[in-house]
Structures are given as structure tokens and as C-alpha cells.
Amino acid sequence: MITAFAPNRAARLVMSTALAAGVLTGCASGGAHPDKYASSAQAALAKGTTTAAIDNAEKAVLADPRNAAYRVLLGNAYLKAGRFESARQAYDDSMELGEDSSRTALSLALADIALGRHAEAIDTLNSYRDSIAASDYGLALALAGQPQQGAQVLAQALRSGENTPKVRQNLALAYALAGQWREARTMAAQDVPASELGDRMEQWALMGYSERTRDRVAGLLGVPLRGDTGQPQALALANFPATEQLAAEAATRAEPAAAPALAEAAIKELPATEPESPAPSLADSSSQSQQAQLALIDLPASQPAASQPYARPAAVPARKKVPAAKPVAAPAKAGTHLVQLGSFSTPEGARRAWRHYTARNPELKGFTNVTTKVSVNGKAFWRVQAAGFGGQASASSMCGSVKSRGGVCLVMRGSGAAMPGPQRPTESRMAKR
Numbered sequence: 281m282i283t284a285f286a287p288n289r290a291a292r293l294v295m296s297t298a299l300a301a302g303v304l305t306g307c308a309s310g311g312a313h314p315d316k317y318a319s320s321a322q323a324a325l326a327k328g329t330t331t332a333a334i335d336n337a338e339k340a341v342l343a344d345p346r347n348a349a350y351r352v353l354l355g356n357a358y359l360k361a362g363r364f365e366s367a368r369q370a371y372d373d374s375m376e377l378g379e380d381s382s383r384t385a386l387s388l389a390l391a392d393i394a395l396g397r398h399a400e401a402i403d404t405l406n407s408y409r410d411s412i413a414a415s416d417y418g419l420a421l422a423l424a425g426q427p428q429q430g431a432q433v434l435a436q437a438l439r440s441g442e443n444t445p446k447v448r449q450n451l452a453l454a455y456a457l458a459g460q461w462r463e464a465r466t467m468a469a470q471d472v473p474a475s476e477l478g479d480r481m482e483q484w485a486l487m488g489y490s491e492r493t494r495d496r497v498a499g500l501l502g503v504p505l506r507g508d509t510g511q512p513q514a515l516a517l518a519n520f521p522a523t524e525q526l527a528a529e530a531a532t533r534a535e536p537a538a539a540p541a542l543a544e545a546a547i548k549e550l551p552a553t554e555p556e557s558p559a560p561s562l563a564d565s566s567s568q569s570q571q572a573q574l575a576l577i578d579l580p581a582s583q584p585a586a587s588q589p590y591a592r593p594a595a596v597p598a599r600k601k602v603p604a605a606k607p608v609a610a611p612a613k614a615g616t617h618l619v620q621l622g623s624f625s626t627p628e629g630a631r632r633a634w635r636h637y638t639a640r641n642p643e644l645k646g647f648t649n650v651t652t653k654v655s656v657n658g659k660a661f662w663r664v665q666a667a668g669f670g671g672q673a674s675a676s677s678m679c680g681s682v683k684s685r686g687g688v689c690l691v692m693r694g695s696g697a698a699m700p701g702p703q704r705p706t707e708s709r710m711a712k713r
Contacts, residue, residue, distance in 0.1 A: 314343035314350060321353055330361040338515060341370075345520035348377035352384050354511070359387060362498055363508040364394040373517040375632065380639055382411035389420055394497035398424045403629025407622075407636055410686030414442065419450040423496065427458035445471045456484040615668040617675035618650070620690040621682070623663045627653075630662035637664075640685050643678065665692070 317340035324333035337354040344350055355370030368391035371384055385408040392401035401424045409417055414437035422430030434451035448470050455464035465481060472480050487496050498505050513519075621637050624630045630651050638644045647666040654661055669675035672691065679689040 314340040314347065317343065318350055318353055321357060325357060325360060328360075330357060333357040334361060334363075338512065341515050345515070345517070346377055346522065348374045348379040351377065351517075352379055352381075354515075355384070355387060355391075358508075358511070359391065359501070360503055362504040362506045364391045364494060364497070365508040366511040367391045368395060368397075369511050376517060380636060382408045386412055386416055386420065389424070390497055390501070393420070393424050394494045396493050399625040400628060402426065403624045403626055404632070406624075407629065407633060415444070415447045415450050419454060422450075422454035422457050423493075423500075427454050430454040431458055431460070453484060453487075456481070457488050459488070615670050616693065617669040617672055618665045618667050618692045618694070619647075619669065619675050619679050619682070620692055621664045621666060621687070623661050625659075625661055627651075627662050630664050633664045637666075637682070637687065640687070641678075641682055643681065647678075 317336045321333045321336035321340060324330070324336060334354070334357045337350065337357045340350040341347070341354050351370050351374035355367045355374065358364075358367035358370055368388065371379075371388040371391060374384060375388065385404050389401040389404045392398070392404065402421070405412065405417060405420050405424070412420075414433055418430040418433035418437065420430070421427075421433060431451060431454040434447055434454055437447050438451060448467055449472075452464045452467035455461075455467060461481070464484065465477065468480055469477055487499065495505060622630075622633045624633060634649045634651070644666050647668040650665045650667045652663045652665070654663060666678070669678065672693070675691045679691050682689045
């Protein structure tokens, strides 16, 4: 839920943090009732009693461990308590299970920012840039170390008619984080009383000079600062593999000769083929101009496994971890054209990108995911492409479909690298997840 800017709350900037989870679904077999635990957790969150919220949300997750909504709720409770490590894990697990909302993506990005994982946060933000409100997207970029890009997003929102206190004050903070103090004061003065303006500037100055990203995010969200060693091991998603994962694991044990077929193709580092091109900007995770700014990302829903009876996490020994079954490397579909979907600064962001795009564009599932690692000016980037198009027309049609759903893409000829150039190195492939 997005809150409105309140001038008397000097320490809090307005940002949607998804602290209220969506509609909870699912039920458990046996004596455990995860929906009741979830309802109790929601009620506790509404009252601000985070200890009870966490306790009940953990019970809901343990009773129905592959329910993505319960893990979102758990992340919300951890975040409200200032437990950023635990919140980050809960949100990430929920997205692995199929959660694909912009609210959860924003909350995951904020947790990553608090933990100093800026590259991961920017990949997530750019994946959902078409669905996250500009007021939140711009400020989050600024907090993730890209204040100038964040200010540009917010200024554009202001010029486009979104002239609200929230946009103005988030823009003012972005200016402050960028060191543009004259602009920051001018913008802040539109909503902050003159008697409070000096204090606001002082707060922002301390925020800008602080290297403690955890303090910065906690202050903006109005949550306490707490040490955190992560969520209980008993709740780890790896403890509750999906049925198909168990089947694949059993197959590899029963048929050792088949194991090589399950090996995921290694990603080869490729040299930059266009040294004259500008280095990719982490603000949009792309090395291209506006025409080729390729962001957007994330995931198909998983089938929930059978529910587990509840036992308090602290008292439950962690189940033996079942190694994740490696995906089968699908052969590349023959074709003459590629559709490039994005360029990301982490392999995690690239994997999430493909899952998100195939969720939003199911027709992409019929094509091969080609993820290429490239090195540009000493920095590694992962470019995500869909391969197997029989010609320019079919690739352009797919790209048009992606754009109609808010994405951006680029049609390319051949099976070369993401950026066109006189030399095209050989690609490597990551199997579909």
C-alpha cells in the first residue's frame, strides 16, 4: 500500500514496501491450519506486534512450505521488524515459488539495498520498472547508489503530471543523495514548513554521508535496527523440494549414466566485441541507448507440495538438504534471429529475467533461453536472449508482443552476441529453469 507524504514525519520518506501482503490462499492437511496462522500474522502486523507476526508467519510457512504467499507474509513481518537478512531470504524464496508482484520485487530490492547488495537490487528494480510506481522506482534507484538516474525518473514523473507531495519529496531526497543541495532544498520547500526545512536538510546530509545502508533504509521505513542471522534453517526452501525435483534426484541416483544429461552448460566469459560502445550503466543494466534499453523480469508459479504439520521452527531439526536438480540443457532451437530481452549485472538477475518474461509472455516458452556472459571494460554482464526465430518477421512479432506488455526488447540477426558488431563471438547457453 502506498502511503501519502506527511510533512510532520520528518524521518520517513514515502515508499511502498509491500508491508501488507496480498490475499492469502492455500490450506494444509492434517491438524495444521496455515491459513489461520497467516490471518493471525496479518492481524499482528496491523497492530505493530512484529514478534507475534513473525511467530505466526513462520508457523504458516512450516505448515505449507511451498506456498509463495505465506513466504511473502513472512518477509513482510521480518522487514517490519528490521530483520533485513531474513526478509531478503523470505522474499527470494517466494519468488522462486512463483510470486511475481511488483510489491514483492520492491521489498526484495529494499532488503538488498539495506544489505549493500546494490547490483542485485538494481537488477530487480529494472526487471519490474513497468509495474513499480515511478515515485518508488526512482527513489529506490537513488538509494541503490544511482541518485542521478533516480532523480531523472522522478523529475520525468513530475513533468508528466504526477505532481504529488510524494513525488516531490522523493525527488528532493534523490537530489540530496546526488549532492544537488540547491535543487533538493527548493523541491523540499514545496511541502516542508520553513521552520522544519533546516532539520530535513541536516537529516538528508547525514543520510548521504553515511556508509551504513542498513541505517538508511531502516530510517526511511521507520523500522528498528536489529542484528539478524537469517531465518531459521528449518524454513529453508531447500528443505522442501518440489515433487519433480525429488523425481529428478531419484533418477540421477538410479541411473548414474544419465547424470551428464542433467549437467547445466557452463557460461563462458566472452570478450567485449565493441570497445567503442559505452560501458553498461547499472541504472538500466543495459549497454545500449533508449532504443535498446532492455530491462524487465521474473517467474512462473510452482505447484505447491503437500503441506507439512507444524512444529515450532526452533525445535525442528533441519531436514536433510536435497540438492537442487540441475535443469536439463535443452538443445537450441534452430533459427536465424534472436530477441534480446535484457542485460543484467548478476547471473541471478538474468535467471529471474527469463522466468519473468516467460510468465508475462507464455509464447516465449517455445524458444530457447540463451544467456551470454560478456565482459565490458572489466565488468561482467549477462545478456538474456530468446533464440530460435525463423526470420525477421516472427522475431519482430514476438518483440512487439513483449513491448505491448510493458517490456523492451531488440531484434537481432544470427546467433551472435547481444550487441551487433562486425565480430560475433560464440554464445553459451543456460538451460531453462
